[in-house]
Amino acid sequence: MLRLASILYSLIGSSLAGVGVIAVLVAGFVSVNAILLAAVGGAVLGLPVAWLVARQLYQNAAH
Numbered sequence: 001m002l003r004l005a006s007i008l009y010s011l012i013g014s015s016l017a018g019v020g021v022i023a024v025l026v027a028g029f030v031s032v033n034a035i036l037l038a039a040v041g042g043a044v045l046g047l048p049v050a051w052l053v054a055r056q057l058y059q060n061a062a063h
Contacts, residue, residue: 001058004057006050008053008054009046012049012050013046013050014043015042016045016049017046019042020038021038024038
């Protein structure tokens, strides 16, 4: 399951990081610190999300 989660993380982590950066820019925070914090926050949030998605995929495949 770790292999699937790592593959999913490459997609989910970068997507959430991109969404975070876009949200920060739309909100008007254009400093480098705000953009980096949003990108890192999205990437970190992608870890549990990828793990949960991988677990759901494995559970649904067993049925």
